[in-house]
Amino acid sequence: MKKPNLIYLFIIVFFLGSCSVNQKTADLQTEFANGAVVTAHPLASEVGVEILKKGGNAVDAAIAVKFALAVVYPNAGNLGGGGFMVYRAKDGQISSLDFREKAPSKAFKDMYLDQNGNPITDLSLYGQLAAGVPGSVGGMDEAFKKYGSLPWKDLLQPAIDLASKGFALTKQQAGEFNRYQERFKKFNPNGAAIIRDAEWKEGDNFVQSELAETLKRIAELGRDGFYKGKTAEFIVAEMKRGNGIISLKDLEDYQAAWRDPIVGMYKNHKIISMPPPSSGGVALMALLQSVENYPLKKWGFQSDSTVRAMVEAERRVYADRATHLGDPDFYRVPVANLTDAKFNQERMSKVSLEKATPSDDVKASKFPGYESEQTTHYSIVDKEGNAVSLTTTINGSYGSLVWVDGAGFLLNNEMDDFSVKPGSPNMYGLLGGKANSVEPGKRMLSAMTPTIVEEDGKLKMVVGTPGGSTIITSVFQTILNVLEFDMTAQESVSAARFHHQWKPDVVDAEEGAIDEKTRQSLSEDGYKINERSPIGRVENIVILKNGKLQTGADHRGDDRAVGY
Ligand code: DON
Numbered sequence: 001m002k003k004p005n006l007i008y009l010f011i012i013v014f015f016l017g018s019c020s021v022n023q024k025t026a027d028l029q030t031e032f033a034n035g036a037v038v039t040a041h042p043l044a045s046e047v048g049v050e051i052l053k054k055g056g057n058a059v060d061a062a063i064a065v066k067f068a069l070a071v072v073y074p075n076a077g078n079l080g081g082g083g084f085m086v087y088r089a090k091d092g093q094i095s096s097l098d099f100r101e102k103a104p105s106k107a108f109k110d111m112y113l114d115q116n117g118n119p120i121t122d123l124s125l126y127g128q129l130a131a132g133v134p135g136s137v138g139g140m141d142e143a144f145k146k147y148g149s150l151p152w153k154d155l156l157q158p159a160i161d162l163a164s165k166g167f168a169l170t171k172q173q174a175g176e177f178n179r180y181q182e183r184f185k186k187f188n189p190n191g192a193a194i195i196r197d198a199e200w201k202e203g204d205n206f207v208q209s210e211l212a213e214t215l216k217r218i219a220e221l222g223r224d225g226f227y228k229g230k231t232a233e234f235i236v237a238e239m240k241r242g243n244g245i246i247s248l249k250d251l252e253d254y255q256a257a258w259r260d261p262i263v264g265m266y267k268n269h270k271i272i273s274m275p276p277p278s279s280g281g282v283a284l285m286a287l288l289q290s291v292e293n294y295p296l297k298k299w300g301f302q303s304d305s306t307v308r309a310m311v312e313a314e315r316r317v318y319a320d321r322a323t324h325l326g327d328p329d330f331y332r333v334p335v336a337n338l339t340d341a342k343f344n345q346e347r348m349s350k351v352s353l354e355k356a357t358p359s360d361d362v363k364a365s366k367f368p369g370y371e372s373e374q375t376t377h378y379s380i381v382d383k384e385g386n387a388v389s390l391t392t393t394i395n396g397s398y399g400s401l402v403w404v405d406g407a408g409f410l411l412n413n414e415m416d417d418f419s420v421k422p423g424s425p426n427m428y429g430l431l432g433g434k435a436n437s438v439e440p441g442k443r444m445l446s447a448m449t450p451t452i453v454e455e456d457g458k459l460k461m462v463v464g465t466p467g468g469s470t471i472i473t474s475v476f477q478t479i480l481n482v483l484e485f486d487m488t489a490q491e492s493v494s495a496a497r498f499h500h501q502w503k504p505d506v507v508d509a510e511e512g513a514i515d516e517k518t519r520q521s522l523s524e525d526g527y528k529i530n531e532r533s534p535i536g537r538v539e540n541i542v543i544l545k546n547g548k549l550q551t552g553a554d555h556r557g558d559d560r561a562v563g564y
Contacts, residue, residue, distance in 0.1 A: 032563025082135030083392030099139020101132030128244025210408030280449030323364035326435030356526035375466030489552035
């Protein structure tokens with residue numbers, strides 16, 4: 001197996017500040033009357049709110065935030081990656097947009113294996129060959145065509161200003177930039193704005209002139225400013241420097257896709273989430289259905305029984321994910337079977353909560369007729385009540401580590417989200433098979449779970465997070481924190497989290513998650529608990545009964561809610 005750089009990725013990205021969680025929770029708690037934007041960076045949140053104040057709608061703000069994050073949050077915000085958006089209009093109409101990266105046309109099933117059929121370490125993770133055809137600009141172009149109301153150029157201008165005039169680095173960012181310098185130099189011999197000999201410090205002004213020019217081309221020409229002409233030529237030249245395979249035609253052909261969201265009920269709440277090629281919505285729905293019949297509220301937050309029920313559900317749902325989920329344009333995903341409440345509840349009714357079920361004893365379900373950490377999320381609600389839940393990624397922190405020379409943006413390493421070989425885990429330890437094998441033009445399976453929740457037909461919650469395989473379980477916990485354990489938006493985000501993904505057979509727990517007594521009782525019954533670095537960076541907006549927007553920005557990063 002690849003020895004991922006998983007641990008340091010998460011430690012670096014999710015460095016936990018020194019002040020107490022409770023203090024942070026209290027400081028970050030905010031409520032707004034008109035509109036709210038919660039993102040991973042204060043400047044991006046401000047850009048979004050300015051657009052709302054100018055009369056833009058939630059999608060206008062989402063587009064402006066997307067481009068702003070590409071400037072102020074380069075480890076995950078991106079032009080060179082992709083993502084998913086779930087939208088709910090004020091009248092309850094819903095849609096979801098898939099702007100996931102695609103495998104280039106020259107990709108093939110065994111492209112990351114050596115002559116003996118073993119994965120070549122790091123080939124799907126770093127360098128030009130790790131990159132899928134970027135979807136972000138195509139996605140924003142589609143979102144704008146369908147819902148945009150302000151001029152396109154106005155949505156790009158804040159990002160152009162931030163790139164050309166620069167912005168002050170946060171302490172976390174300066175530290176990360178310094179820690180990555182050697183790796184950046186290795187993959188970018190011609191230099192990049194982020195590369196310099198002097199140490200970066202908090203407050204340093206970070207200017208990205210090439211990126212500003214790329215953003216200007218997109219402002220001027222829309223998607224053609226990225227997928228054709230100068231920017232496309234820069235990308236293809238970058239490919240040639242490092243054995244990459246993205247061609248001009250791959251870029252020109254890229255299209256984002258509107259898909260029907262996953263919709264299901266958890267008690268009196270409608271869950272609206274992302275369908276394949278993300279596994280997020282299917283798995284989230286299956287998890288909620290699996291625990292629906294347990295008295296979680298009575299058992300309490302992270303009580304012994306609650307943790308057992310959630311972990312046993314996660315073990316089974318992730319086993320199904322590994323076999324059955326992939327790009328629906330290439331593989332028939334049994335969505336209806338996997339999100340059938342009766343199926344999930346009957347399965348759980350046979351599960352003992354007395355002892356851990358070894359993951360080796362849990363196999364993917366069989367349905368007749370079927371074979372066989374860097375990302376960022378933001379949540380926006382505008383004054384009309386339109387809501388956007390959007391998660392976007394270049395996969396690992398700083399993606400493939402390759403900046404497109406001349407164009408100033410990072411390329412993703414999303415190809416690692418394919419199953420490069422059955423039984424060989426990806427950087428998040430996730431397994432897969434035929435459903436998620438590499439094929440030209442196919443989208444790699446994702447765990448991203450941008451989600452909107454209704455209560456009795458009204459907008460209730462807009463939520464999502466980064467975190468690779470932990471995305472689904474983090475959204476699952478945050479929803480239960482609000483719906484079952486009566487937490488505020490900020491408490492639901494700040495609460496410590498845990499995670500199980502079938503294989504490896506361990507319960508990952510953040511510091512503070514699952515109290516000592518419960519950990520001991522779980523260990524005695526066969527649960528292996530692994531203390532790990534912080535999990536996820538959830539952004540949540542809860543719509544209160546009085547109509548106010550209560551926000552939760554994750555204290556694990558520089559994340560911030562801004563509203564008015
Ligand atoms: O699409 C996915 O599921 C992954 N590429 C997401 C990666 C991620 O969340 C990294 N963030 N910490």
